[in-house]
Amino acid sequence: MNETLSPNPEGQPKLHNGMKSKTLLFIGGVLVVIVALGGIAYFASKQKSSETNDNAINLGATTTPNYTIELEPEVQIKDLAPSLERGIHFGASVPEVARTAIQKNADVVLARLKKDLNRADDWFTLGVLYHSANDYEGAVGVWEFLLKVVPAPGVSTAYDNLGKLYKFDLKDFPKSESYLKQSIQVNPNSITAYFELHELYRYLYKQNTTLAVDILVSASKKFPANPDPLVMLGGYYRDTGDTEKARDAFTKALAIAREQNDVAHVESIGEELARLPQ
Incomplete structure (x- = not known):
């Protein structure tokens, strides 16, 4: 990280x-x-200030x-x-x-x-x-x-x-x-x-397990308005050579980013998609 x-x-x-x-x-x-x-x-x-809680009563x-x-x-x-x-x-x-x-x-x-x-x-x-x-x-x-x-x-x-x-x-x-x-x-x-x-x-x-993928799938379901789990999933599939799954994950992440009006994510995810082999 x-x-x-x-x-x-x-x-x-x-x-x-x-x-x-x-x-x-x-x-x-x-x-x-x-x-x-x-x-x-x-x-x-x-x-915050060094005085915070100095006079607090211990209950x-x-x-x-x-x-x-x-x-x-x-x-x-x-x-x-x-x-x-x-x-x-x-x-x-x-x-x-x-x-x-x-x-x-x-x-x-x-x-x-x-x-x-x-x-x-x-x-x-x-x-x-x-x-x-x-x-x-x-x-x-x-x-x-x-x-x-x-x-x-x-x-x-x-x-x-x-x-x-x-x-x-x-x-x-x-x-x-x-x-x-x-x-x-x-x-x-x-x-x-x-x-x-x-x-x-x-x-x-x-x-040698599917846990790296499973935890991101769980995160994407738990946080459906956050595109980051799917972006990370797309990156994982991109790096492991599975272009179709990478494209699918990035595309789903892009849709979420657009729904959230997240301009920065829309731009960066679009760039990721453009770099994938056709």
Whole structure:
């Protein structure tokens, strides 16, 4: 994939083309940092003012700009939360300039969390910062924690991030598949995990099955007003030499784009059709 995903857990990603080098976009309350580390694009929570929720009364559910933490009455968040004192364990390949920027963002986020552990957006951002530092253990710890305390559908962001982490970085494809399937279960209105599963099946795992096609067919039925699943399906058939199926998928996608008055998609899909062998 070659995209940066929206911070909104309900948002849908732009269409991507293949598994290329990735850029991470971190959006924080103090600084925007773009760090090219050869990782993958993760959801980063948009932080609003640093004062948000500082005076919130803890009633077991605290809402931050994008996410909510909910706990059973007898559960204390401090008993579940990862340690904020562990520090960032930078990978050897992370350049110094990136380390400085990541640490600066992390210091701001950690300071807020030490005041209020219920700041769900800051936890999501901390996981992204750990990942950008190649601190995969730290990232997993944060996102696994969020699975326990963030309700659906927002928790799908953590499932998506874990699915990508295990797909691209830790190379545990069964775990990646499991997390992405759970993302669909908790947030059926997000198309993100469908695309992630397609790329997993197409390039890395269970490649001798029809799953790469099946997941896009499922996505096209679930999101009939979105042409992207059919565009991706057309690209799959184009690349595997099945011109007729590629033409059929692109043609159906073009019809959807026209219905949606999506000029950009109409143009790009038309170009795809024109490039197919006659």
